[in-house]
Amino acid sequence: MEILSLLLLGGAVGVNAQQAPLTEDSRCGCYLMKGNETAYFKEHRFFDFRNHHHHASVPPVITEVKDTSDAPITSPFFNSTEWTDFWMISNWNNSHGIREDSTLLMVNSPNNVYLEANHDADSSPKSWLSLRTERLQKFQTTAEIESLSAKFKFVSIRMLARTIGARGAITAMFTYRHSEDYYQVQESDLEIRTSDPKNVIHCTNQPSLDSEGDVEVRASKNATMPNGLEWSDWAVHRLDWTPRSTTWYVNDIQVANIEFQTPKDVSNIILNAWSDGGEWTGNMTVGESAYLQLQWFEILYNTTEPEKRQEQGLGVCHSVCSVDGSPEVGRPVMLWSNGGGRGAGVFMGWVPVMIVTMFLLA
Numbered sequence: 001m002e003i004l005s006l007l008l009l010g011g012a013v014g015v016n017a018q019q020a021p022l023t024e025d026s027r028c029g030c031y032l033m034k035g036n037e038t039a040y041f042k043e044h045r046f047f048d049f050r051n052h053h054h055h056a057s058v059p060p061v062i063t064e065v066k067d068t069s070d071a072p073i074t075s076p077f078f079n080s081t082e083w084t085d086f087w088m089i090s091n092w093n094n095s096h097g098i099r100e101d102s103t104l105l106m107v108n109s110p111n112n113v114y115l116e117a118n119h120d121a122d123s124s125p126k127s128w129l130s131l132r133t134e135r136l137q138k139f140q141t142t143a144e145i146e147s148l149s150a151k152f153k154f155v156s157i158r159m160l161a162r163t164i165g166a167r168g169a170i171t172a173m174f175t176y177r178h179s180e181d182y183y184q185v186q187e188s189d190l191e192i193r194t195s196d197p198k199n200v201i202h203c204t205n206q207p208s209l210d211s212e213g214d215v216e217v218r219a220s221k222n223a224t225m226p227n228g229l230e231w232s233d234w235a236v237h238r239l240d241w242t243p244r245s246t247t248w249y250v251n252d253i254q255v256a257n258i259e260f261q262t263p264k265d266v267s268n269i270i271l272n273a274w275s276d277g278g279e280w281t282g283n284m285t286v287g288e289s290a291y292l293q294l295q296w297f298e299i300l301y302n303t304t305e306p307e308k309r310q311e312q313g314l315g316v317c318h319s320v321c322s323v324d325g326s327p328e329v330g331r332p333v334m335l336w337s338n339g340g341g342r343g344a345g346v347f348m349g350w351v352p353v354m355i356v357t358m359f360l361l362a
Contacts (some may be wrong), residue, residue, distance in 0.1 A: 020322070020333035028321035028332055031158050031300050035240050035324075036247040036257055041156065041300035044323065045086060046330035048296045049115060050125035052077055054116035061134050061141060061289075062109065068141050069093060071111035078113070089113050090144035094276060098285035103277035105139040112143035112273070116293070123234060125295050131273040132290035133169050143292075149305055150177070151266045156300040158238040159271075160329075163231045165290025167195045169275045172292075175241055177267040183207055188246040190239050194290050195282040198230035201237075203248040203256035205263070208331035216260075223248060223255035234295065252257040266304055271297075298323065298330060 031041045055075040062068045069091045077083060089107040094152030118125055131143035141336040155175060163171040187206035204220040229235055229250065238249040241263060249258040273292040275281040284290070300323065323330035 003038065007040055014213075020335050022326070022328060023321060023332055023334040024333060025321075027319055027334065027337075029319040030243065030317035030321070032320050032322045032335060033240065033300055033324060034155070034322065035249070036254055037240065037242045039240075039242050040317065040320075041154070041158075041302055042317075043301050044299070044321075044332060045152070046296065046298045047082070047086075048330060049127060049129040050295050051127065052115045053117045056115040056127045058116055058130075059111050059114055060191050061132075061136070062111050063136055063252040065093075065105065065107055065139055067317075068107045068109040068111065068139075071109050073110050074114040077115060078110070083147075087145050087149060088148055090146055090272075095259060099276055099278055099280075101280070103283065103297035104135075104275070106142050106274060106276045106326040107139055108142050108144045108272075108274075112141060113145060122211050124145060124291060129273065129297075131171070131292040131294075132289060133284075133291075135166075135168070135275065135286050137286055140275050142272065142274040144270060147269040149303060150268040151304045152241055152269060152301050153266045153304055154302050156238065156240045157271065158236055158298045160234060160236050160295040162234050162293050163192045163194065163273075163290065164293065165194060166284055166288035168277075168284030168288070169194045169273060169290035171273045171290070173237060173239060173271050175263060175267040176268075176270050177263060177265050182209075183211065186261075186265055186267060188239060188263055190237055190248060192231045193281070193325060198232055199225040199228075199254070201225060201248075201250075203246075203258065205246055205258045205261040207261070218260040218287045219258065221256040221258060223250075226250055226253040226255065226331070269299065272360035294331060316337065 025044055031044050033041060055077045059074050062071055083341060089110045091106040091110060093105060094102055096103060100316050114130055115127050116130045133140060133142045136287055153205045161171060170191055170193055172189055172191045177186035179185045185206055189204050191202040201223050203223050208216055208219050210216045225231060236251050240247045245257055245259040245262050247254060273285050273290060277283045319337040320335045322335055323332050326333045
């Protein structure tokens, strides 16, 4: 048996994260997540797209199918190890019929994933990451990025993002475990439909249909953006996948929690902007486009990757950090430490006022 993840089950943290000192990931043995379900994660990554204006360029849309899927990357940034050791850019298409109600050829392209300089007087970053989808005469050109690893088991994923553009598109952030059998797919997703009212977002533990093809009401919730926000506003969207449930937040306000069909097996992480002309996405007008734009992306996670399990030390946590309540986004604070750091020691160190349970993988 291998230790798969560490879940904190009750007790109150005796340290205020806002008063804790800033630290570096290299000094953290694990990360305490504050939320609907308090949990430990062993790994943390932060991808900051706010200061890449020197790499920013908006490429023209490619109008031929083959050239679209074969397009090169749009910036040297996507060849950097900061990107390539975690992400890959998709170029698959739906010509083999992934969705039965599709009415359009949909083609993912590296050309639709790019860094964009800020020309918006109402927002402060110098740049952001854009994922673009546009309706062309013959097909829909789309964008998707996917984690290299499909070995994530329990995550907290967050993005400072907005969706803008025409009706008839979906933008999404989700965990995904593929199966040829629709009813064996495991997926927790946040989806925004640009045909919806601008305060509505969709939170689902897939599959969303039952064995009779009817909507499974326990699997999904149509949530409302809090405090008058719209999905076209910059906001922090967060999805916590834990053993018991999936929970969704906007700007740290919980908007949904679903226990039904919570994924149980290892998965990967996907972000996309797409349409296929089907019932769910709607049909975008030719020449129009929609965008998922991110200032940053952050993930707390556990993984079953063998090399990561060795680095993590299987249950070691002498130095407990948090990114929740940190005064600097993307950078952890140190809640408490018994000495050592990442990988120090051979057993789970004491944790004050806490009860720690280990979830095991058979």
